[in-house]
């Protein structure tokens with residue numbers, strides 16, 4: 006669609022297409038509403054009529070189809086958003102997960118009518134256990150952050166249980182250690198579980214500062230949360246040492262699996278010494294991110310946390326598949342969703358895993374790493390500065406634009422916005438916070454070399470623009486449905502609801 | 509190779525640029541002793557080798573066929589409704605399906621505008637001022653509402669939440685799991701055994717010594733399908749200094765009073781499960797939690813929020829806003845740890861409400877009510893089936909049987925019917941009454957025809973008497 010037409014429709018909201026007298030729907034049952042309402046007590050009925058839009062079916066389809074065209078997505082653009090693993094979401098995963106037998110199943114359907122989906126979930130548990138080296142997997146967490154919650158809640162349940170058994174021996178454990186480069190969900194999760202957060206610094210090689218860690222560990226340590234490879238795009242080489250230090254102090258290790266794509270089939274978090282992990286299936290197992298979810302964040306645990314896993318999980322015996330609940334696992338931290346988490350997403354991940362197989366999983370890490378290191382070397386050759394030039398990139402790496410910021414007055418955000426003009430989604434910007442003017446770049450394994458080359462050429466071109474006409478960056482984007490948005494106004498003059506102040 | 513476009517030549521050239529001999533060299537920073545040995549049993553043997561799309565399609569089709577498409581009369585938080593054919597066609601367009609969270613606003617105006625429209629629709633449905641962009645599901649959403657109420661009700665300085673027994677037992681469990689580590693206590697309020705609704709006297713008694721509480725949760729319609737006296741309860745809670753969390757079914761809000769208009773001042777927070785609005789049952793997820801509140805509480809909301817603003821040329825546009833509440837900015841002081849929410853589901857809900865409109869949603873709700881009453885009338889014919897909580901319901905009701913509900917459900921399953929939810933199997937920690945014996949929760953939506961209702965009622969009645977005569981004769985034999 007041409008830019009002009011998109012622009013024409015820029016401000017139209019679905020509500021502005023509505024006329025409350027329009028009746029065009031074949032989608033609702035034919036019924037006298039007032040008649041049915043006679044069955045409801047008068048005083049509990051709605052007084053003020055709803056104001057949902059009344060729009061024809063075609064107009065609804067057209068409105069949202071046009072809106073979709075204002076998005077960048079994996080299907081339409083290179084999307085090297087670091088830490089988010091924006092790789093191809095195979096269509097077949099969606100098609101098969103939407104088979105009527107799967108979509109029509111009520112979560113409380115009798116287990117005799119559920120053996121199909123339960124067998125898929127059981128197999129997925131097994132696959133994920135093997136891929137991560139953990140003793141048990143629970144699929145219920147609905148995103149990475151909820152997996153984190155489950156993990157830290159289990160760590161807490163474990164310590165509380167030990168304290169109950171040995172009230173004199175077991176210290177009061179109140180702290181979770183988190184590296185300064187950690188994702189924001191890590192400290193937020195620790196606090197939701199009633200812990201204090203202790204930050205530790207990273208050294209100039211991108212590894213954890215072992216001396217600082219040594220000083221901070223003590224009997225008050227409940228555990229540590231780590232991402233490996235870290236959010237700095239490098240593998241934490243001293244992971245075994247760190248695991249030993251934490252375990253010696255009686256703490257446990259939490260693995261944030263956001264970067265699992267880098268090591269699938271190469272190393273298992275269980276072998277690194279982690280006690281509990283979460284996986285972001287919407288990253289590593291290529292389920293769609295849908296413009297902000299649904300995600301899926303299954304957790305895996307080592308033996309010592311097995312009694313505490315969130316329920317339900319799927320079990321199997323001679324009679325078939327069955328739900329394992331709090332009856333079998335009385336020490337479970339409990340339930341995190343009404344039923345079994347985001348089952349439709351779990352199915353998509355399962356289908357993806359079947360398509361890849363173990364041979365395909367190893368290739369994921371191989372080519373994600375190949376693409377990242379290739380991109381890194383090409384950008385270095387073009388004189389871009391890397392945060393950790395001495396290190397191997399994992400599946401992602403950090404580029405810093407501090408030199409460009411100083412010389413041309415163009416920030417990483419300006420580069421990001423100009424990339425949009427050239428049809429590239431921007432990498433992750435300003436995360437992790439410790440590297441100034443940074444891009445966290447993750448190409449993923451599904452991008453071709455040609456696309457990587459074109460991306461390099463574009464960054465070079467934009468740097469030339471920064472030198473010659475920096476306003477091309479500072480005022481970018483020019484080619485998108487809107488130009489840069491006023492975030493300050495958005496927060497000061499809150500407009501979050503079309504109807505507010507209108508009714 | 510599946511989903512990997514590289515040719516052998518390209519790989520070679522890329523390695524040359526990197527200065528590495530092989531791809532394996534790229535993993536040389538990982539300590540060798542940690543590397544997976546694919547030759548060993550500790551490798552990846554439990555994972556089968558990759559399969560073709562055709563083979564996987566066959567395998568999955570067989571699994572899906574196993575579960576069939578039974579006639580469903582179960583609800584309890586997951587409801588079968590008609591979904592417009594166009595809905596998922598549009599929602600799974602690649603531009604929606606394969607986009608990330610709209611961090612780059614200019615490249616995400618589609619998703620952002622959809623969410624703004626979603627927020628507006630949820631606010632209108634609940635008669636609240638503002639809504640967020642979604643939460644994971646109704647149950648975890650209720651937990652977020654509880655955390656929010658404790659933060660927001662500074663006056664009460666209380667971490668007590670009054671949680672009626674008429675709230676779904678699984679929801680109560682989920683809330684307990686999520687809030688317990690922050691010192692918040694859920695105090696169970698018993699139900700009135702003749703109506704299945706909150707016993708206000710019992711709530712009053714819970715306030716021994718005039719203690720304050722942070723909030724009262726009011727479900728509408730409640731777990732048993734019954735209707736709570738929301739106006740009275742809201743005013744009572746407010747008088748005691750508590751906030752009111754309305755836990756509501758969005759379909760029902762087409763006909764039932766919206767939380768914002770409960771009592772004199774309205775509920776403070778409205779929360780619920782939006783699955784009924786265009787999302788298939790799919791074994792319980794992905795669904796979508798929604799949360800809306802009064803304007804004055806907006807800074808306590810968890811999760812993403814989209815705002816309308818203008819661009820450099822003064823043209824309207826949309827962006828994520830109030831991000832200072834969130835984990836990526838506020839870290840350990842964030843209102844919640846939520847990051848990814850249920851964006852695609854919010855898109856589906858927005859499409860659903862647009863396709864149906866006010867008129868359509870009212871008709872869906874009215875049809876639910878009418879069909880439910882029809883089934884009640886059919887079941888009333890059997891003297892063995894009782895209605896312990898009455899018949900004033902939205903689209904769910906409880907029946908009491910003479911026989912074991914488990915056996916009934918098992919027999920119904922043989923007839924390819926999901927007959928409802930066994931309430932006695934749902935006893936959870938903290939349940940104060942044991943009166944749920946042989947109680948079955950049945951749900952009827954607009955999807956059921958007269959024939960299906962007749963077929964279900966006849967089958968249910970027949971199975972009940974079959975089981976009852978069977979157990980009688982067994983009793984005589986022994």
Ligand SMILES: Cc1ncc(COP(=O)(O)O)c(C=O)c1O
Nearest residue numbers: 088148149150188263300847848
């Ligand atoms: C390192 C890291 N940890 C945790 C998360 C949170 O995962 P989710 O968004 O699925 O809750 C993310 C994703 O944004 C992440 O990148």
